[in-house]
Amino acid sequence: MTHDLQPPLLLRMRPVFQLLGDLAIAVFLTFFAVVDTIEQMPQDGRVEPLPILAGVLMGLPLAVRRRRPVLVLAVVAGTSMLAVALQWVPPHAAFVPDLLLVFAIYPVAVTAPSRRAVAALVLSVGGISAAVLFAVALEPRPDWGRSLPMLVTQMIIPVAVWVVGRAVRARRDHEARAAQQVLTDERLRIARDLHDGVAHSLSLITVQASVALHVGDERPEEARSALTVIEASSREAARELRRMLGLLRAVDEDPQGAAQLEPAPTADRLAELADHATSAGAPVDLRIGDGLDTIPATIGLAAYRIVQESLTNVIKHAAPARCVVRVDRTDNAMEIEVTDDGRRAPTGHPPGHGLIGMRERVAVYGGEFTAGPLAGRGFRVHARLPLEGVPT
Numbered sequence: 001m002t003h004d005l006q007p008p009l010l011l012r013m014r015p016v017f018q019l020l021g022d023l024a025i026a027v028f029l030t031f032f033a034v035v036d037t038i039e040q041m042p043q044d045g046r047v048e049p050l051p052i053l054a055g056v057l058m059g060l061p062l063a064v065r066r067r068r069p070v071l072v073l074a075v076v077a078g079t080s081m082l083a084v085a086l087q088w089v090p091p092h093a094a095f096v097p098d099l100l101l102v103f104a105i106y107p108v109a110v111t112a113p114s115r116r117a118v119a120a121l122v123l124s125v126g127g128i129s130a131a132v133l134f135a136v137a138l139e140p141r142p143d144w145g146r147s148l149p150m151l152v153t154q155m156i157i158p159v160a161v162w163v164v165g166r167a168v169r170a171r172r173d174h175e176a177r178a179a180q181q182v183l184t185d186e187r188l189r190i191a192r193d194l195h196d197g198v199a200h201s202l203s204l205i206t207v208q209a210s211v212a213l214h215v216g217d218e219r220p221e222e223a224r225s226a227l228t229v230i231e232a233s234s235r236e237a238a239r240e241l242r243r244m245l246g247l248l249r250a251v252d253e254d255p256q257g258a259a260q261l262e263p264a265p266t267a268d269r270l271a272e273l274a275d276h277a278t279s280a281g282a283p284v285d286l287r288i289g290d291g292l293d294t295i296p297a298t299i300g301l302a303a304y305r306i307v308q309e310s311l312t313n314v315i316k317h318a319a320p321a322r323c324v325v326r327v328d329r330t331d332n333a334m335e336i337e338v339t340d341d342g343r344r345a346p347t348g349h350p351p352g353h354g355l356i357g358m359r360e361r362v363a364v365y366g367g368e369f370t371a372g373p374l375a376g377r378g379f380r381v382h383a384r385l386p387l388e389g390v391p392t
Helices: 014-039 049-064 069-085 095-111 114-137 144-215 220-253 255-260 267-279 297-317 354-364
Strands: 284-288 323-329 333-340 368-373 379-386
Touching: 014 049, 014 095, 049 069, 049 095, 069 095, 069 114, 095 114, 095 144, 114 144, 144 220, 144 297, 144 354, 220 267, 267 284, 267 297, 267 323, 297 323, 297 333, 297 354, 297 379, 354 368, 354 379
Parallel strands: 284 323
Antiparallel strands: 323 333, 333 379, 368 379
C-alpha cells in the first residue's frame, strides 16, 4: 500500500514564512540602524554615505540569518564594531547594535558546534564591547560611571539569548539521539525475533536435511523421520514469518488491527519446542513449575525465545544429546535453565548471535544471564527474569 508522505501545506510553507519573517525583521532593524547613523551626522546638512552603508550592512544581512548564520553574524558584528568605534552610532546607548546582535547570534547558537558557537559569542560580544570602550575613551570627558553599567546591561541580553539557543540545540540533539535509539532498539528486536524464531526452524531443517542425505539409502525410516521434522520446521518458520510480517504491516497500515493478529509465542508453547527438539535428536526433559499462566506476556515471550535458542544450539552443536529444561517461577522472578550432556566439537567458525540475543533479552528486564560449559561435558544456560515492575 502506498502512502502519501507529502507533508501538510502549512508545513511545506514554513520555510517561506521563516524567510518572510526574517526579511521583515531585517528591513525593520535596517531602518533603525540607518536612522541611528543619520542622527550622528553633522548638523550642516551633509550626508555621508559610509555611515548609511554601515547601517544597511548592520541590518539587511539578517534576512538570510538562517541560511548563513556564521557569515551573517560576522558581517553584522563586524560592521557594528566599526560603526561604534567610529561613533557613527552613539556608544553610550548602543541599543541598535545590541538588538542586531541578538537576532544574529541566536541562529549561530542553535546550529553551530560548541567551539564555534563559543568563539562566535566571545568575538561578537567582546568586539562590540571593546568598540564601545574605545569610542568612549576618545570622548573629551569620558563618562565611565554611566558607560560601563550601561554596557554590561546591554551585553547581558545577547549572552542570555545565546544561552537559550544552546539549550534549544541541546534539546534537539537529545531528541534526535532518542529517536535514533528507538530505531536501533527496534532493529535489534526484529533481528532477535528473526534469529530466535526463523533461524531456529532453519537450523532444524539444515540438521535434519543432512541426516536424511546421509542415511537415505541405508536407513530409509530415519530419513523419513528427518523429513517429517523438516516439514514441521518449515511450517513453523512460515508461521513465524507470517506473524512478524503481518505485525509489521498491521502496525503501519492498521494499528488497531495489530491486536487481532496471532499472538507471539509464550511459555505455554514450551512443550512444542521440546517435541521438536526430541524429534531432531535431542530428547528433552521438560520441567515446568506452577504459576506460569499468570506471568506477563513479555516475560513469557522472553522465556520461550531463550529456551528455543538454547535447544537450537544443542541440536546444532551437541546432538545427539539429552537436555533438561527447567522453567520455574518464584515470588518475584522467573528462572530458566537449560542443560545438556552433549560434546561440542571445536570449530573454527566465529560465535553466532544466539547467546548475544539471549543476553540482550535478559538485560531488557534487568535480569541475570550466564552460559558456559559444564565440568566434564555438557553446557548450561541460566537466566533469571525479574517480574517486579513488568506490566502484565
